[in-house]
Amino acid sequence: MRQTSNMRLFVVLVVMVFEQLMVLTSAQSRCDPLTQYDHAGQCCTRCPPGTKMSSQSSCSNPQCTECGPHEYQDQYTTESQCKVQPYCDPNKNMEDSQPASKKKLSTCSCLMGFHCSSGECVTCVPHTTCKPGQHAKSIGNHSRDTVCESCPEGSFSTSTSWNSVCAKWTECTSGYQVREKGTHVSDIVCEKTPRHQGGLIAAAVVFGSALFVFLLACFLCRAGDTKQRAKGCLESCRGDREKLPRAPSPMLFTQVDETESDPEPRLSQEDEDMKMPEENLEEEREELLSEGVLSENGQFVTQERGKDSIQPQQETQVQTSMD
Template sequence: MRVSVLVLLVCEQLLVLTSAQSRCDPLTQYDQAGQCCTMCAPGTRMLSPSLCLTPQCAECGQHEYQNRYNTEPRCKPQPYCDPNKNMEDSQPASKKKQSTCSCLRGFHCSSDVCVTCVPHTTCNPGQRAKSIGNHTQDTVCESCPEGSFSVSTSWNSVCTKWTECESGYQVQEKGTHVSDMVCVETPRNQGGLIAAAAVFGSVLIIIVLVCCLCRAGDTRQRAKGCLESCRGDREKLPREPSPLLFTQVDETENDPELQLSQEDEDMKIPEENLEGEREELVSEGVLSENGQFVTQERGKDSIQPQQETQAQTSMD
């Protein structure tokens, strides 16, 4: 019986304690003499706890923080990120949560306890960063794969694909891990160029020869004229056909009918016209004063009657 009574008493006390604790919010309130009082919000501190329901709170100062509801009279100091150790705040400053220090870009922690940061490993030309370093780990380098190259020295180096020669270009120098492919323009057909040059040269030579021959012909003609004028009657040059060398044959002498018709035609022509034509022929040197046709030998200055010329020719 006594044991049962003791158990009942313990249970009642536990129920009383549980009910008393459940009346206050453990996140935003605190118990003061059985009364639930309000705490100060994160980022602030409590100046005076005199007023239970409306306490006096003040904002945390610079480089301070308070990350929960509290009754603390002071805020917590933010950790110091020393830039001389290549460190910086990993996030903007806040008064409601603690800041964390991280390494600057290109650096990583020197140990598990990050008290200082050291530079990342740099990849040499012909290499790339297999894994780029961050706040906690270093850069890992590897060689560029076939068909790519790298010329930089950097902790975040990457490889660039070789240039592909376009149509009309050919490979002059193959790429390596540290150099790109070199492309040059494909040379045109050399045989075609040589043939075109030969044809052009032949045509040019022919044109030059023609011009030279033409100039030489003009020179010969000039020399020939000078020679003829100098020699005069001493040397006879080949004669050129001339209409004056041929005597006009009168077809009417052997044909009586033609003679009659010709006489009729002569009767129709006015006499003054005949006299005018005769004077023109005499003035031009075609007829002599006796009415004979005359010829002029090449290189002679005098004109002789046709009969005298024929007589001289028969004597020769």
């Protein structure tokens, strides 16, 4: 009897649990899981995002109010309180990354020129500053720091900044020349090209050429100086006592009428025959000196008959003219 009673009780319990499961399953299948909720087998409406539900709300027509300042609700809810937005502390170089919204969570970002000190971004630190002669290879943002490198050849930078850039050297235009070369921290300095620079170069070339010719002439003159002086001395001792012609001075030169001037006389055959080679003049002079015909200063002397003393030819001519 007891076994029969226990068996009946077990069957009743199983039936009751099954019926309850059927009721819950049927109720859940009728309600929208996003916008509704089940209350005593009845589908009730939730409050939309950005709002909260009043405690006096009914199942079919709830009383929903908007979230307050710095609050948000990002889904349909039956809660009577909104969630609190995070506080972006300006003392930590932070700010709201976007306008405040009551329907989604706002995030904080670092002020311009700063980046997060860690992955949690609880505070922001300044970007690295690039020194003069450098530029920002990679400009920093909210999550990463600035990376600096030296300016490439042909450019320069004078600023100290986290977003510094390099500027190209100035190119000197026509009529200008480089006075100072550019560096990584300074630009090229141009100046006007002097107009007389070309004239100075030409004058220097002309002066150098003239100096070379002058030195060459001096060298050749010194090489032939001894021979020229010996030639002039021997020609002065010739019997006709001809003097070497001298170049007329430009200050004493006077213009002569070519129609009235006589043509230059030509030497006779006898005078031509009297000329002797220059190499024989020195021998002739030594012979005349030994015979007493030629004085030591190069003058011819004559000896009168009946006189033992020899007088220079110049004195003899003077006496003859006086007689």
